[in-house]
Amino acid sequence: KPSTAQSADSDTFSLSANRKVSVSNFKGNKYVNIREYYEADGELKPGKKGISLTIAQFQKLLSQQSFLETKLQAR
Amino acid sequence: KPSTAQSADSDTFSLSANRKVSVSNFKGNKYVNIREYYEADGELKPGKKGISLTIAQFQKLLSQQSFLETKLQAR
Numbered sequence: 001k002p003s004t005a006q007s008a009d010s011d012t013f014s015l016s017a018n019r020k021v022s023v024s025n026f027k028g029n030k031y032v033n034i035r036e037y038y039e040a041d042g043e044l045k046p047g048k049k050g051i052s053l054t055i056a057q058f059q060k061l062l063s064q065q066s067f068l069e070t071k072l073q074a075r
Numbered sequence: 076k077p078s079t080a081q082s083a084d085s086d087t088f089s090l091s092a093n094r095k096v097s098v099s100n101f102k103g104n105k106y107v108n109i110r111e112y113y114e115a116d117g118e119l120k121p122g123k124k125g126i127s128l129t130i131a132q133f134q135k136l137l138s139q140q141s142f143l144e145t146k147l148q149a150r
Contacts, residue, residue, distance in 0.1 A: 011146050013135075013139050013142065015128070015132040015135050015136060016129075016131075016132055019128075019132060021136060021139065021143070023143060023146040025150040030150050032147070034109065034126050034128070034136070035126070036126065048123075050125075050126050051094075051109050051110070051111065051124055051125050051126055053090070053094075053109070054091075055147065056091075057090040057091055057094060058143075060088075060090050061090060061096060061109070062137070062140060064088055064096065065137060067088065068096070068098060068107060068133075071086050071098040072098055072105050072107070072130060075098055075099070075100040
């Protein structure tokens with residue numbers, strides 16, 4: 001499981017109050033992590049809810065943007 | 076938790092052999108679900124690993140595409 005620890009806050013952005021997207025490198029492989037966080041001991045910690053996408057998976061997600069937007073409008 | 080059941084396969088696309096992106100509507104709210112699946116009884120079923128993004132969260136993710144690509148290259 002790729003680490004969700006950040007070496008710098010600047011590699012992270014928030015999707016909502018408790019959801020963040022981060023970039024990580026685990027054993028030479030890069031991941032885009034989309035994850036829910038929770039507060040414990042005054043710190044935000046990565047929770048169980050989330051997924052770590054490989055670069056190929058992330059690029060595939062981006063490539064399907066217009067497909068998804070069409071499907072969302074139809075819902 | 077939003078349903079990950081699909082009314083039609085065409086509302087889904089695969090990120091990898093066992094990861095899919097789907098669109099759903101749960102109680103009038105639309106979600107983009109990024110989730111791992113597993114096989115049971117000859118069927119692919121949604122697993123625990125994944126996250127369901129609201130439209131606002133999904134749009135925010137898309138809006139940060141170039142930020143993420145820059146960060147990925149730096150890793």
